[in-house]
Amino acid sequence: MFRPKTRFYVQAAIIAALYALLTFMLWEFSSLAIQVRLSEIMCILPAFTAAAIPGLTFGCAFANLIAGNVIDAVFGSFATLVAAILTYYIAKHIQNKRLALLFMPLPAVLCNALAVPLILYYGYGMHSFLGATHALPVLALYALSVCIGQAIVCYGGGIPLYGALDKISKKYKIF
Secondary structure: OOHHHHHHHHHHHHHHHHHHHHHHHHHHHHHHOOOOOOOHHHHHHHOOOOOHHHHHHHHHHHHHHHHHOOHHHHHHHHHHHHHHHHHHHHHHHHOOOHHHHOOHHHHHHHHHHHHHHHHHHHOOOOEEOOEOOOOHHHHHHHHHHHHHHHHHHHHHOOHHHHHHHHHHHHHHOOO
């Protein structure tokens, strides 16, 4: 069996690869103003293993660097890092499992709703959205759009993924 450090690095690498692969495969839905990034379903993984924190961060950085740009890679992966750390903290410190499950997807939704509009506006030069051309309304519309997309993925997909992985991990001890 793997030594603990080896297991951590292998889990992080697999998570990074899966995140990047899902992002690349569905790039049309994973970027720009209206996005439902399916790879964000994995933002629930820090609830199971700390290896998901670097895994998600590097997966996001790699995907954004290859398919996006440097600004996206730096700031998008920073938002993912913060969200992953908060998700890990919530999972470890909220004892009520139902309450924890309600809050675990929230960091990914909020961190991306705050960061991605700025990345789109300043990193990609997208200065208009739905007819709005002034900075504040454009940023607000991007934030709303990203928030809705993140909520769909993180709650609609992340919670069922958590339930499935919770059952599997107890039976097979994968985490």
